[in-house]
Structure formats: C-alpha cells, structure tokens
Amino acid sequence: MMAVETKxxxxxxxxxxxxxxxxxxxxxxxxxxxxMSYVTHVFRTVFGFSKEKARRxxxxxxxxxxxxxxxxxxxxxxxxxxxxxGYLLLATLEKS
Amino acid sequence: MTFRELPSGGDLVISDIPEGxxxxxxxxxxxxxxxxxxxxxxxxxxxxxxxxTLIDDWxxxxxxxxxxxxxxxxxxxxxxxxxxxxxxxxxxxxxxRRRIPAWLNVLNQARLSxxxxxxxxxxxxxxRNFRTIENSRDLARFQIDFFAAIQxxxxxxxxxxxxxx
Numbered sequence: 001m002m003a004v005e006t007k008x009x010x011x012x013x014x015x016x017x018x019x020x021x022x023x024x025x026x027x028x029x030x031x032x033x034x035x036m037s038y039v040t041h042v043f044r045t046v047f048g049f050s051k052e053k054a055r056r057x058x059x060x061x062x063x064x065x066x067x068x069x070x071x072x073x074x075x076x077x078x079x080x081x082x083x084x085x086g087y088l089l090l091a092t093l094e095k096s
Numbered sequence: 097m098t099f100r101e102l103p104s105g106g107d108l109v110i111s112d113i114p115e116g117x118x119x120x121x122x123x124x125x126x127x128x129x130x131x132x133x134x135x136x137x138x139x140x141x142x143x144x145x146x147x148x149t150l151i152d153d154w155x156x157x158x159x160x161x162x163x164x165x166x167x168x169x170x171x172x173x174x175x176x177x178x179x180x181x182x183x184x185x186x187x188x189x190x191x192x193r194r195r196i197p198a199w200l201n202v203l204n205q206a207r208l209s210x211x212x213x214x215x216x217x218x219x220x221x222x223x224r225n226f227r228t229i230e231n232s233r234d235l236a237r238f239q240i241d242f243f244a245a246i247q248x249x250x251x252x253x254x255x256x257x258x259x260x261x
Contacts, residue, residue, distance in 0.1 A: 027144070032221040033211045035244055037251045038200065051255075078150075081143050082158050086165050088204045092144020 022095050024077035026070040029090040030061050042087045043069065046080065071096060099249050108191040108253060110246075111183070118187040120239055122177050125170040125202050128209035135209040139166070166205055172198035196250050203243040210236040 028039075036058055043054035047070060060067035070080050077093045084091035098111040113121070128135050140162065143154050172195055180189045191199055211221070214236045221240075229235050 031208075032216070032218040033208050033240070034204065035247055035251075037255075038204065038247060041200075041251050041255060078143070078158075082162070085141060085143075085158075086162050086201075088139065088201070088208055090141055092142070094144060 023071040024074045024093050025068045025096045026077050026080045026084070027066050027092050027094055028057070028061050028069050028084065029092065030065045031090050034089060036062060039089065042084065042089055046083045046087070068096075101253055106193040106253070108193065108196070108250070110189045110191070111186070113180075113187040113189060115185070115187070117242065118180065118189075120242060121180075121189065123239075124206040124243060125173045125177070127206040128166075131209045131213055134212040134215070138208050138212040139205060166201065169198040169201040170205070173202040193253075196254060200247055200250055203247050207240045207243050207247075210240050216240075 039058045039061065040051070040054045043049045043057055044051065047054075049057070057067045057069050070077065074093070081091045081093050097113055097117065098109075100109050100111070101107070102109060128139060140159050142151060143158075176189065176191055176195060176199075180187050210216075214220075214233050216237070220237065223237065229238055
C-alpha cells in the first residue's frame, strides 16, 4: 500500500458575515420624464407589488430620489435591472 | 380628439385626430433614430456598478436584447400607425389592446429621447400651460405632454381606474 502523508490545513478566520452573504439591491432612481402612474404600473408588472406597495416605492423615488425595490442574489438583481431598463426606468444594482 | 375603449375585446380607438397631431404620432417611433449620444445614454443606462466586468458584460449581452425589445415595440406601433384611417379632415387610430405595452414603451422612448436631446431639466418638465410654440424646444415640450396624455389614458385602461397622480 502507498503511504499517504497528511497535513493540517491552515485555519481561516471567518466573520459572521462575508462579502458573499451580502444581498444585492435593485435601486430605482428619479427622473423628471417618466410618469408617476407609469412607474407605479411598472413596479406592479415587474415585481407583482400591490397597488399600495408600488405607489409607496414610486413616491419614495419621487421624493427621495431613489428607492430600493428589491434585495437578493446578484443574478436575480441583474435580471430585475434588465427588466426595468426594458421599461426605460433608471435602475441600478448595488451591494447592500 | 376622442378616446374610447371598444366594448368587444377592449381595443382602443382615438378619433378626430387633427392632421398636425396625427403627424406627431407618426413621428413618435422615429424620434430616437439617429438622436445622438444623449438619448442613447438615457435609453441604455449603465447598471450602475463600478465593476468594469459587469458594465462590459451588460453592454455585450444585455443591451442588445433591450435594443431588440425597443425595435420590436417600434415596429408594432409603426404597423398600427400605418393603418390609421383618414376620416374627412381628421384621422382615426385603432390600437389593439394586446399592443398597449408596445405603445407605452414607444411613447416613453420618444418622450425620454426628446427630453435628453433638448436637455430638459426638472424645472422645464414642470412647466405647464404654455400657449405658444416658438421654437424646437417648445415643440418638443408639447410633444412630451401630448404623448404623456396618451400614456395616462392607456394606463387608466390597463389598471381599470384613473392612473394619474
């Protein structure tokens, strides 16, 4: 039989939360051209929000300049930003 | 102009469209053709990340799909506009209900392109009730409001109630 030499692996310090754990945010930004009713409609269509929730996010975009409309995996965040760009909203993704 | 929703199937009809406004509608799908870098940047924004790989991937793999989506919508609207009927001294346009999303998209493309081309600010966009069109900026501002009125009506139809804020 072949002898196998074993070695202890170096230990790695890990925090409770790593970079990979952090969710990605989908952020919608205000622009002066898109209609408020259109933005509400897009939120309902893309995310399935209730009318009230869609309107709340729309008003946050309007008054504060931006709203985080979704958080989760990077892949899905990219999917949603692509959808929102297809509706001509100003949307970005960013790590929370 | 008269806006109505047909009871059978819910198709939309715009009647009594004056020649000038009919021409504006015909122009809508063509406004962002060769409209320059400002409109291009607004229609195809960055995903916002500072990661250059993501931005390059976005340009290479995502934006071509969005470009095709916009083009399909414009072709759909062009087909509807091609069927616009002259009725005496005005025009009538029928928009099949299933094509409302394409119309909303194209009218938005046009509005955003006009605003980018003319560099309209928030203050410009809040201007209301101007009475005369004296230059190309005034005309663009009027077109933006005209297309917005049609969008508002379509949203009311889709959402089943007034969509204005």
